[in-house]
Amino acid sequence: MSGPVARAGGRAHTAPGPRRGHRGTPWWRGTAAVALAFLLPSLVALTLLRLLPGATALWGSLHHTSLLSGESFVGLGNYLNLFSNADFRNAVGVTLLFTLVVNPLQIAVSIALAVLYTRRRMAGAKVWRALVILPIATPPAVSAVVWSVIFRPEGGLANALLAVVGLPPQGYLTSPDQALASIIVLLSWIGVGYWMLFLIAGINDIPTDLYEAAELDGASPARTFLSVTLPLLRRPLSFVLVAATVSNLLVFAPVQILTGGGPEGSTNLLMYDIYSRAYALGDMGRAQAEVVVLVVITLVIVAVQFRMLRSED
Numbered sequence: 001m002s003g004p005v006a007r008a009g010g011r012a013h014t015a016p017g018p019r020r021g022h023r024g025t026p027w028w029r030g031t032a033a034v035a036l037a038f039l040l041p042s043l044v045a046l047t048l049l050r051l052l053p054g055a056t057a058l059w060g061s062l063h064h065t066s067l068l069s070g071e072s073f074v075g076l077g078n079y080l081n082l083f084s085n086a087d088f089r090n091a092v093g094v095t096l097l098f099t100l101v102v103n104p105l106q107i108a109v110s111i112a113l114a115v116l117y118t119r120r121r122m123a124g125a126k127v128w129r130a131l132v133i134l135p136i137a138t139p140p141a142v143s144a145v146v147w148s149v150i151f152r153p154e155g156g157l158a159n160a161l162l163a164v165v166g167l168p169p170q171g172y173l174t175s176p177d178q179a180l181a182s183i184i185v186l187l188s189w190i191g192v193g194y195w196m197l198f199l200i201a202g203i204n205d206i207p208t209d210l211y212e213a214a215e216l217d218g219a220s221p222a223r224t225f226l227s228v229t230l231p232l233l234r235r236p237l238s239f240v241l242v243a244a245t246v247s248n249l250l251v252f253a254p255v256q257i258l259t260g261g262g263p264e265g266s267t268n269l270l271m272y273d274i275y276s277r278a279y280a281l282g283d284m285g286r287a288q289a290e291v292v293v294l295v296v297i298t299l300v301i302v303a304v305q306f307r308m309l310r311s312e313d
Contacts, residue, residue, distance in 0.1 A: 054295070057288045057291045057292060058288075058292055060284065060285060060288040061078055061079070061285060061286075061288040061289035061291070061292050062074065062075055062076070062078070062285075063285055064077070064078065064285040065284055065285055074285070078285045078286045078288075078289035079289050079292075079293075081286060082286055082289055082290060082293070087265065087268070087273065088273065088290065090265050090268060091265075091268045091269065091270050091272075091273040092270065092293075092297075094180065094265070094266065094267065094268055094269060095249065095269050095270045095297070096297075097180070098180060098183075098184065098248070098251075098269060099245065099248060099249060099301065101184055102184045102187060102188065102248050103241065103244055103245055103248060105184065105188055106187075106188050106191050106192055106195060106244055106248075107195065107237075107240065107241055107244060109188065109192045110192050110195040110196040110199055110240065111199055111233075111237075113129075113132060113192065113196050114196050114199035114200045114202075114203055115203065115225065115229065117129050117196075117200060118200055118203045118204060129196075132192065132193040132196060133193040133194075133196070133197065134193070135189055135190050135193055136190070136193050136194050138190070140190060140253045140254060141253050141257060143186065143189070143190055143254070144186065144253060144254040144257040144258050145257065147182075147185075147186045147189075147254075147258070148173065148257070148258055151172035151173045151182055151258075152172075153169060153170075153171055153172065153174055154169075156172070158170070158172060173258050173259055174263060175263070176262075176263045176264045176266040177266075179259050179262070179263060179266045179267045180266050180267050182258075183251075183254055183255065183258065183259070183267055186254055186258075187248065187251060187254065191244065191247070191248075195240045195243075195244055198236050198239065198240050199233065199236055199237065199240060201236065202232075202233045202235070202236030202237070203229060203233060206228065206229065206232045206233070210228050210232075211224065211228060214227065214228055234309060237309065238305070238306065238309045241305050241309065242302050242305055242306070245298070245301055245302060245305065246298060246302070249270070249271070249294065249297070249298050249301075250271055251269055251271060252269075252271040252272055252275065255267050255268075255269055255271075255272045256272060256275070260272075261273070261276065270290065270293075270294045270297075271294070273290065274287050274290045274291055274294070277290060
């Protein structure tokens with residue numbers, strides 16, 4: 001018998017049809033294909049907005065562009081020139097100091113407020129929580145302008161409060177010793193409420209039975225926090241720490257608006273130095289090399305944080 005079905009020995013043999021997945025479904029309707037279809041827009045956006053610009057910056061960091069000679073390949077020359085530049089080394093030092101201070105400060109205050117507004121009874125907790133979250137709705141540029149008025153050396157709110165308690169006025173943004181601390185206060189005012197939201201969600205996911213058991217055992221609030229809250233808050237805390245680190249390493253607008261990297265380079269963070277090198281000096285090759293250095297620093301810090309927060313399964 002000819003045709004797609006041939007009988008031999010009483011058994012039917014069918015011609016091979018289209019490839020099918022589990023339970024007879026075509027491969028293009030399988031779980032993996034559906035998942036890929038949902039992920040495809042994100043993958044395209046990741047490639048176009050992250051990977052491609054990163055590859056472009058890496059390639060551009062190996063070249064030097066001049067109005068006279070055009071673009072020329074210099075290899076690692078841009079990196080060698082950067083590390084021999086005193087302004088760049090100062091920017092790296094300021095950025096690392098800034099990161100070592102602002103990240104622990106924001107995370108510690110966010111955890112304290114999250115515990116206060118969830119585990120401890122406090123009068124008007126919802127109102128206070130709303131006030132802490134309110135700066136999130138304010139654009140960073142607007143927040144910078146508001147704090148520039150607060151930190152104004154003459155007639156500013158901060159010095160007015162110091163005068164009430166009999167303390168002398170301070171320079172804040174105009175002082176090389178206080179400008180970076182003033183930027184940290186501003187960014188913490190903006191960021192603490194945002195990171196607090198994630199930690200509150202993590203605390204609310206912890207079973208209340210564990211807190212009741214700790215209370216029956218006579219555990220103090222500090223012991224309950226260290227033995228119950230903190231271990232079970234590890235995953236959201238890891239996310240908050242990494243996200244806060246990346247966000248703070250990319251700070252630009254407050255520095256540009258308030259200090260312009262000064263005074264005396266005390267607030268010249270890497271992002272602002274990249275902007276100055278690219279658009280004020282027109283040195284795109286070294287600016288792109290600095291972008292690569294900033295990405296490497298970010299990856300190293302994040303890897304260390306993941307290592308420190310890694311828990312045994």
